[in-house]
Structures are given as C-alpha cells and as structure tokens.
Amino acid sequence: MQIVILKNAAEVAAYGADIFEKQLNRKAESVLGLATGSTPVALYQNLIEKNRCGDISFKDAVTFNLDEYLGLEGTHPQSYRFFMNEQLFNHVDINKDHTHVPPGNAKNPVEACQEYEAQIAAAGGIDVQLLGIGRNGHIGFNEPSSGLTSRTRVKTLTKETIDDNARFFSADEYQPHLSITMGIGTILDAKKVVLLATGENKAEAVKATVEGPLTASCPASALQLHRDAVIVIDEAAASKLDNIEFYKHIEAENQKLQAHLASL
Numbered sequence: 413m414q415i416v417i418l419k420n421a422a423e424v425a426a427y428g429a430d431i432f433e434k435q436l437n438r439k440a441e442s443v444l445g446l447a448t449g450s451t452p453v454a455l456y457q458n459l460i461e462k463n464r465c466g467d468i469s470f471k472d473a474v475t476f477n478l479d480e481y482l483g484l485e486g487t488h489p490q491s492y493r494f495f496m497n498e499q500l501f502n503h504v505d506i507n508k509d510h511t512h513v514p515p516g517n518a519k520n521p522v523e524a525c526q527e528y529e530a531q532i533a534a535a536g537g538i539d540v541q542l543l544g545i546g547r548n549g550h551i552g553f554n555e556p557s558s559g560l561t562s563r564t565r566v567k568t569l570t571k572e573t574i575d576d577n578a579r580f581f582s583a584d585e586y587q588p589h590l591s592i593t594m595g596i597g598t599i600l601d602a603k604k605v606v607l608l609a610t611g612e613n614k615a616e617a618v619k620a621t622v623e624g625p626l627t628a629s630c631p632a633s634a635l636q637l638h639r640d641a642v643i644v645i646d647e648a649a650a651s652k653l654d655n656i657e658f659y660k661h662i663e664a665e666n667q668k669l670q671a672h673l674a675s676l
C-alpha cells in the first residue's frame with residue numbers, strides 16, 4: 413500500500429483528483445469506479461473545476477459506482493444515483509448513458525447484481541476505483557464479516573452504518589437497511605484503488621486498514637492484498653497510526669523517484 417499523509421481534507425481531495433486527471437489524460441475512455449459519502453465531494457468539485465478549465469474530459473469515460481440503497485428509486489434525493497448526478501455528472505461533459513449505479517429499484521436484485529458484474533467486465537474492468545471508508549472499516553457497503561473475495565450482491569447494513577448515514581435522511585423518511593454493493597473481490601479487481609479518509613473519526617478504521625491484520629472484520633484491510641492501492645489521508649485520520657514518520661519518509665522518496673523518472 414502507498415500511504416500518503418497530507419495536512420488536511422482539501423489536500424486529500426486535490427491529491428485524489430490529480431490521480432483521476434492523470435488517468436483520464438492517459439486514457440480518455442477510462443473506466444472509473446466512483447464512491448459516495450461526504451468524503452469524495454471535494455474531490456468531485458476538483459474534477460468539475462478541471463473539466464470546466466478543459467484540463468480533463470469525461471466525454472469518453474465510463475463510470476461504475478460502488479453501491480446503492482436497495483428500495484430507493486434513482487430520483488430519490490438520498491439515492492446514490494441522485495447524489496452522483498448532483499455532485500458530479502450534472503456538471504461535467506460525461507455521457508449519462510455511460511454512468512452506472514447499481515439499480516436500487518431492481519425487481520430482481522440478485523439478477524441485477526450479476527448483471528452489474530457483467531457490465532463491469534464488458535467495459536474491460538475498472539481502471540481506478542475511488543473509495544471512502546466507514547468508521548467500522550467498510551468499503552462500499554461491505555460491512556464487517558463480508559467475504560474478502562465477494563462479488564456484487566445484496567448486503568444488510570449494520571446499525572452503526574445506518575446511524576452514521578441517518579444524517580442524510582429526515583426523521584420521518586424511510587431509510588433503507590439493505591443495499592447492493594460491489595463485493596470486496598470486485599473492488600480488488602480494479603487496476604488501481606484510491607481510498608480517501610479524513611478526520612479523526614476515521615483514525616481507528618485507517619489504523620485497522622493499514623496496520624491491522626488482513627481480516628473480514630475490517631473489510632478495507634483487504635486492500636493489503638492489492639498491488640496498487642493508495643491510501644490518501646489527512647493528519648487527523650492518520651493520528652492513530654504507529655509508523656507515521658516512516659510512511660512520510662517513503663512518500664518523500666517516492667516523489668523523488670517519480671521526479672527522476674519524469675526527467676528521463
């Protein structure tokens with residue numbers, strides 16, 4: 413894992429956005445794996461700005477979102493489809509027909525999961541997958557105990573996740589307890605994975621992801637198996653790590669190596 417520790421959430425968003433900028437400029441028809449939650453919002457704002465300035469284009473890009481609430485239509489304001497339209501798709505030059513979010517309104521959710529996997533495969537697999545992380549270490553909606561090789565499927569949310577996400581729903585509004593989510597195996601198949609985490613309330617989950625054992629109890633720890641996983645965190649989210657100085661040292665050396673390679 414590459415561990416990048418930055419000063420604050422704004423730097424984390426900018427660093428993450430640069431990875432997507434490089435990817436799109438290297439391959440216009442990139443297949444991007446996208447995420448919801450509050451953490452990626454600032455990264456999406458960076459991408460909107462880069463698109464507005466002409467630094468990047470989504471014209472030929474294809475996207476797949478990690479997850480969706482089961483039981484919500486894409487027009488529901490708390491659905492992840494609605495979120496993606498509002499936070500990114502409506503503001504960039506992407507073809508909406510090329511954007512995919514698991515169908516929360518699927519009549520047959522089991523078949524819909526298989527179909528989603530088939531669509532990812534038909535697109536050639538995901539080039540870069542963006543991830544946030546739950547306080548319990550979940551990625552997508554892969555809650556603790558999720559199989560480390562799992563594929564897209566229906567998952568039941570933990571009480572902790574439901575409570576954490578309750579802030580987005582009004583008191584009298586139905587909040588789903590089920591989701592469709594890419595599996596951990598689906599995520600690990602992406603060529604590159606970028607996990608963003610900011611704030612002290614993610615410090616415990618980041619510690620378990622980076623320095624804990626590989627375990628289904630912390631689904632994000634599965635990224636230890638990935639050959640190109642980048643964990644981009646701010647000082648607050650890094651605060652419980654044992655080896656902060658070492659990670660900073662590695663990253664400084666990594667930057668030097670990249671500069672050298674670029675000069676060749």
Ligand SMILES: N[C@@H]1[C@@H](O)[C@H](O)[C@@H](COP(=O)(O)O)O[C@@H]1O
Pocket residue numbers: 447448449450451452478479543544545546550551552553573577
């Ligand atoms: N399914 C999403 C996750 O993909 C996201 O990582 C998590 C953390 O969200 P936030 O970034 O708001 O802390 O929330 C939800 O549960």
